[in-house]
Amino acid sequence: MREFNTSLECAAALDKQDPLAHVRERFYVKEGQIYMDGNSLGLCSKDAEEAVLRVLSDWKEYAIGVWSGAPTNYFLYQDILGAKLARLINADPEEVTVCTNTTVNIHQAIATFYNPTSKRYKILVDELNFPTDRYAVASQVRLKGYDPDEAVKVVQSRDGRIVEEDDIIAAMTDDVALVLLPGVLYRSAQLLDLARLTREAHARGMIIGFDLCHSIGAVDHDFKAIDCDFAVWCNYKYLSGGPGAIAGLYINRRHFGLIPGLAGWQGNRKETQFDMLPEFEPVYGAGAWQTGTQPLLSMAATEGALSIYDKLSMADVRAKSLKITAYLMYLIDEKLAKYGFTIGNPREDARRGGHVALEHEDAVRINEALKARGVVPDFRPPRVIRLAPVALYCSYTDVYSLVNILVDIMETKEYEKFSSKRGTVA
Ligand SMILES: Cc1ncc(COP(=O)(O)O)c(C=O)c1O
Structure with a gap:
């Protein structure tokens, strides 16, 4: 049986099976926001x-x-x-x-x-x-x-x-x-x-x-x-x-x-x-x-x-990080490749860290369009949108929604409304 499919039910099932799901409630995760930038600045926690x-x-x-x-x-x-x-x-x-x-x-x-x-x-x-x-x-x-x-x-x-x-x-x-x-x-x-x-x-x-x-x-x-x-x-x-x-x-x-x-x-x-x-x-x-x-x-x-x-083991943190980034890569392949997106990070588990390097010719504008839709990614020149579904507070449903938002941005060409000049802090 394949591990992932493109349905919302799959995302929900992955969240249900996630042994780290309970950790999210320790963090200030903003309602309506999909935070994919924990590889730049991790979210504030109640413990901090x-x-x-x-x-x-x-x-x-x-x-x-x-x-x-x-x-x-x-x-x-x-x-x-x-x-x-x-x-x-x-x-x-x-x-x-x-x-x-x-x-x-x-x-x-x-x-x-x-x-x-x-x-x-x-x-x-x-x-x-x-x-x-x-x-x-x-x-x-x-x-x-x-x-x-x-x-x-x-x-x-x-x-x-x-x-x-x-x-x-x-x-x-x-x-x-x-x-x-x-x-x-x-x-x-x-x-x-x-x-x-x-x-x-x-x-x-x-x-x-x-x-x-x-x-x-x-x-x-x-x-x-x-x-x-x-x-x-x-x-x-x-x-x-x-x-x-x-x-x-x-x-x-x-x-x-x-x-x-x-x-x-x-x-x-x-x-x-x-x-x-x-x-x-x-x-x-x-x-x-x-x-x-x-x-x-x-x-x-x-x-x-x-x-x-x-209270956690790094083996568990790494296992979730690998799984949730694999899920993101799967959805990119299935739903985003046709819009010109490619994956710039190595695919093998032993050769990749905690984020996915999503590449596109129009990365600056797509990154801005994502922000306008409540997603927090970041952009690195020349054409990389970094997406980090952090194991401690990101859910599989977040990843599912993120990819759907990207599909929508590409279908409606919403990103064309944005400037291709990046801000001082990218
Ligand atoms: C690989 C790497 N080294 C160093 C830094 C920054 O170092 P500092 O903590 O001195 O600002 C960053 C910041 O993003 C980094 O990604």
């Missing part, structure tokens, strides 16, 4: 709201005592959040911390691990990674006195969507010191084989790290098996940690004890931090890579959101 209000009330109650006298140990809040995140990627709790934003965490990791020599001085990246990763890499090689045109090696994509792992491995030449790659590509949703790439990089004596912004909270990574050197990510996408939420940083335990590239007093051993000594004594763990004082209010929303994940 409650945690923010709790921190606010603890600040009111305890003032400076908030750091050490409140029921939650906010002095070690980064460790509490780190442990929750570690569970999601099967890392040790001490290997994960939260600090700053993804971009600064990339700077931090490269400042720590990029030690160029005259023979090995290049950083390997891919053509399709998110711009901030490339900007950070270029500025780090400049800080070491190199010209990015010479010291940043860029693996090209063959088709503008996918980066072949074989091409990345072929580019791991003797002059490469460090490799920085995405876990899931932000546009095409391609999921890289992190374990294979790590094995190959390590076999050649390179440091390797990943940007997990588009996979954390959607893909069930196993960092014990991957065993890369570092990873960074934001907590505001699938994890719903709030706009500009504090970011994640993983440091493999084999690097514990190293002096961070960018050291600060919050990375000092907690026992001696308030001795105010001139010499830095790093925490034995990812906490050493902390810099300045933790933003409790921002961390609170992330804590609340992660408490939802505490």
